[in-house]
Amino acid sequence: MELFPPIPLAEWRDCKETLHRFAQVVGKIRLTASVRRNHWWNVPFHLTGRGITTRPIGQADGNPFTIDFDFVRHQLVAASLDGTEVSFPLYGQSVASFHRATLDALAVLGARVDIPALSPFDLPDSGRPFAEDTEHGAYDPVQLNRYWRVLSQVALVLEEFAAGFSGKASPVHHFWHTFDIPYSRFSERHTEQPAEADSVTREAYSREVISFGFWFGDDTFPEPAFSSYTSPEPPGLAEEPLAQGSARWVARNGSHLAVLRYDDARAEADPHAAVLAVYDGAHRAGAGRAAWDMAGLACPGGTTDQHLAAAPPA
Template sequence: MPLAEWRDTKETLHRFAQIVGKIRLAASARCNHWWNVPFHVTGRGITTRPMRVADGDRIFTIDFDFVDHRLVVATLDGEERSFPLPGQSVASFHGATLAALAALGIRVEIALPRPFDLPDAARPFAEDTEHATYDPVAANRYWRVLSQVASVLEEFAAGYSGKHSPVHHFWHTFDIAHTRFSGRRIDQPPQADPVTREAYSREVISFGFWFGDDTFPEPAFYSYTAPEPAGLAGEPLSPASARWVARGDSHLAVLRYDAARAGTDPRAAVLAFYESAYRAGAGRAEWDVAELACPGGVTDPVLRL
């Protein structure tokens, strides 16, 4: 999945996802650490899951179908509107999405109808005709990679009995992630923005995959511990190709996608990477690893026998 081969499609699709994601933000109940906001992988693409603007309104979903390459807006009572994804600019996609909702009697107000934390964050979606590339082959491959990574993350997530997030796809950073929590409260500095304050109000070790960006221009699996304990970047990682990478004042554990795929058992390599990153962060932060363990997704010690 070389970033250079689908960068233009990725930039367009990222903004499509932010439009739908902001609708999800406006039409879902607030959940701790923003868990109400991300997408979830489906058998044909990604979904918002069911939502509604206010009590009594129609329940609806918005799905990206990366098999037939359509955006599908559907209500609980069976009505549906859809339109093709190829050939759309961000501006036309924005208009078509709102028109599909309106045709179903759904009115959603996007609080800030412009990109979040992207270079063109000051430009409204409705004015963006620059991003208009959609390669169906690349979009389908993106979804297939997401699906494979989600499966591995689900398997890894099963080994932890403490509070942890679903495996979900964030439209903010365009990554897929699973996060484990120790339960310790973390006081954020006064200058922290609201997104950061809620995301990191508790001590976490997070695991995920992203498709690359300007600062790391290739797809990779990653993990980080926040706040970062002293000495974390000195801990060993598996497999041997994994590395600690400086990212501002902290470090990411990184396993390049191509390095994982080059091995004889990529799935085992990724699971070993996540486990080594977890052991590094949990050990340095003094988590009770044995107590929080959940081998094979089973918490009852009798059932493990």
């Protein structure tokens, strides 16, 4: 299977806009029915061998339930631990009909979830309830299977990169509000947020963080790309080298992103190594400028025991 197959935004923009809203419908159920975790780690989706999942959440007649997007059969599958399962096709749905079918599935499971604000978060139509959105209904199974395959490949690269750090770090996960897949490393130093910062921002950036990830493109950057940022951004960050020729620092919202365009990564002799090099360069730039204990937080070969780190693999 091709590593990082082409996925230009222009070819699947309409499908992406529909799926983004489908994901937000289910994501808001996940948000409401899960126990809150620091930095909103309870909110995102996780990858499966067929798509993405909420993981077990809530109670349905005494049983936890899950909601999965299956991008092989192109179905939404809701199931509870007692074996009850409801599924329906993802194609042929508007956001309104998807929203209705999802709530009907929860009713069959016996899941009583009080979901506030059932409208898009931070999207242009945030004032329109999902139940009234008959505009978004594009669904191309080929393109959306490719989205899942790219997401899965990026997740494995991020998991490999994550192995080199022993400090506080997020899982590799797929956020439904920004539709990206990040992995983040934290110091334990608190950060002060401005008084006008919203609750999402306050919790996400309550500690110093260096985040790494991938997004599929949007109106502000209309192409897929790998990226990293440090928050709060230390002085001189964008002066640091990124150790990968086609990567660059990009000014965005008053700070800087280390960016490697997806198509530039694909053009490299070893795309996998190119992405890891950018993530490593961005980490060294951010952690170095912010004076993190880089040596103390290193985890060579995924081990923290010095004896194991020096020993050959068993």
